[in-house]
Amino acid sequence: MTIHPEIAKILSTLPAPDGSPLDPEAMRAGEAAQVPPAEQREPLHAVVDVTAVTPTGEIPVRIYTPTGAETHGLLVYFHGGAFFLGSLDTHDHVARALAKETGHKVISVGYRLAPEAAFPAGLDDCYAVVRWAAAQGENLGWDGANLAIAGDSSGGNFVAAVAAKAHDDGFSRITHQVLFYPSLDLDFDADRYASLRENAEGYGLETEGLAPFNAFYLDGGADPADPLVSPIKRQDLAGLPPALVITAEHDPLRDEGELYGLRLAEAGVDATVSRYKGSNHGFVQNFSWIPEFYRVFEETGEFLNAKAGLDGGTAQ
Template identity: 65%
Template sequence: MALHPVVAQFIASLPPPPPGPLNPAAIRAADESHVKPVAERQPVHAVADRVLPTAAGEVPVRVYTPTAAPSHGVIVYFHGGAFFLGSLNTHDHVARALANASGCVVVSVDYRLAPEHAFPAGLDDCYAALQWIAEHGRDPASGIGWNGQTLAVMGDSSGANFAAAVAAKALDAGLRCITHQVLYYPSLDLDFDVARYPSLTANAVGNGLETAALKPFNAFYVDSGADPANPLVSPIKRTSLAQLPPALIVTAQYDPLRDEGELYGRMLRDAGVPATVRRYDAAAHGFVQYFSWLPEFQGVFAETAHFLNGGQR
């Protein structure tokens, strides 16, 4: 199936990148410029910004509560952006859609970004937010309203990397509270040798995210001390995946990262972990953030909700 024509048209309209080194501030500003006004986003019962007093320090979050019920399952969401961009605002519409579709509270984490904050600052924030919710989320005073049952970690792209790493950290620490992990087109292997996965070659150019851009974009993270050989940086390198939480892994047909996500799903299943891998045909990297409004891709939120609410395939 060909790349979706709307996606292809958008990609063709993009200007070429400016010459010279990447400028994080400029890229972040461009990313924020695409955020729609609040009035044009899905309404949610309640949305509140707050700061969690965690073991890693104060971590800003945005809490999306889908209904007036006193408690819900909780999704702890980590936005994507190659570890150096993205924000609560750029993924606000994703969090709203997830809250409404799943009936879960979504806690979107505003973790510290590279290169201003060296590894493992961002990962520490994500793990500390999960840990705080596990310890305090059932307290009515917490403002979270966790029901003590469903507690999922979730993210897209580099945020999915953090979700997988947080799941591993929690397992190793004996924090057995995570019930699900949901990884949207995950970046799981920061060793970008193009021979490692066929999709790095097959989807190298013309699909938005290009293989040649992976190293320079992720260099802000790697150069801050994130060693690609470290399983907390490249979760696919973890020696044993046994006993990790059940996973839903969503991949895109035209994504250079497609094959590593699908391999991770097979590795989880081989380790005895229930794992559903769902490839969206005609989709490119980032489709949940940028193109989930297209009818062909809207099902991703319903599929996520089905998985979180007990559905397995």
């Protein structure tokens, strides 16, 4: 299927990459300028900013409560941005939609970014907030059932890495993992996956841009051979939480996400892979206003709220 026409319109207005060095501060300012004012955002029962006090440090989080119910499931969300972009504000609309469509209380994590904070600072922050959420369950109004984690792009990388760290630490409270077009292999050899060549140019995220965009993270000590940096390199995936892996048809990272879902299933993990046709990398953040792509939030809700799903591995 060709790229969705509404996405194609936006892509046609983007300037071609000119090879100039990336400027994190300027790019963050550009993102911040696109954040809509509060009165234009999806209304929820409550949205509050708090500080999670953890062994890693004090971490800003934003908590989205969808309804006035006394208790909810918890969903800890890690925003994307190639490890150096993104914030609580740039992904506020994603967290709101997740809360609305899943019925879960969403805890969005303002983790430390590269290059100012070297690996594993951001990953440690994400893991620490998951542990904090479990420990603060009563104060957060947790119903004691689901404690899910979700993230897009580099946030999806953190989801996989946090799930692995929790498993290895014997922390078994994570019930689900949701990965939106995750970046799971930071070895960017274009011959590793067919999608790196098939979707190399013209769809927003370009294969040649992967190395420079991720350089801020890698130059800070993140080794692509480390399974906590490239989670697809983890040998044993058995025992990880049930997974929903969302991929985009026209995304250089498509095939690594789908391979990860397949490997999870082969390891006995209940894993569903769902490819969104006509979409590109970043569609959850950038194009969820298109009805067929907003469906991703509804699918996430169905996954989190399904009672079954722990009795075998399937990839579809």
